[in-house]
Amino acid sequence: MSDTEVPKVSRGMRWIGRALALVLLSLWGAFLVQHVGDLSAGRPWASPPTGAFLATALHVLVLAGFALMLVRGLPGSVLVVVATVAYVVQLQPVVFPWIAGVNFLPIPFLALAGLLARRAHRGTETPSTPAAAG
Numbered sequence: 001m002s003d004t005e006v007p008k009v010s011r012g013m014r015w016i017g018r019a020l021a022l023v024l025l026s027l028w029g030a031f032l033v034q035h036v037g038d039l040s041a042g043r044p045w046a047s048p049p050t051g052a053f054l055a056t057a058l059h060v061l062v063l064a065g066f067a068l069m070l071v072r073g074l075p076g077s078v079l080v081v082v083a084t085v086a087y088v089v090q091l092q093p094v095v096f097p098w099i100a101g102v103n104f105l106p107i108p109f110l111a112l113a114g115l116l117a118r119r120a121h122r123g124t125e126t127p128s129t130p131a132a133a134g
Helices: 004-039 050-069 071-093 093-103 104-125
Strands: none
Touching: 004 050, 004 071, 004 093, 004 104, 050 071, 050 104, 071 093, 071 104
């Protein structure tokens, strides 16, 4: 790949990662809204179990990670990984591969975009002047 193609590929990978993060933010956001509605419906006098509140808080952190991915890939990716692992462990480890596989989809694209951007940036740097011998 030539040096002129690297920034284009990097931007493309970043936008693919952002698009996936936006899709997942929308889908998991709709899922959260539906579940919050389920928690509040039915018996208003009975409060949901404590685990439901913890799962909801972790779910919100996953959504925050996806939103952060749209702007800052690395911090958003870290938040998504940590919150997803905590969310799945709190719920049921049996579903971990499925949820993690889906939630981690944008991460390789954002990571590759970051690596390519660093490669392109290194290619444009001018070498420093050697120190004067003396």
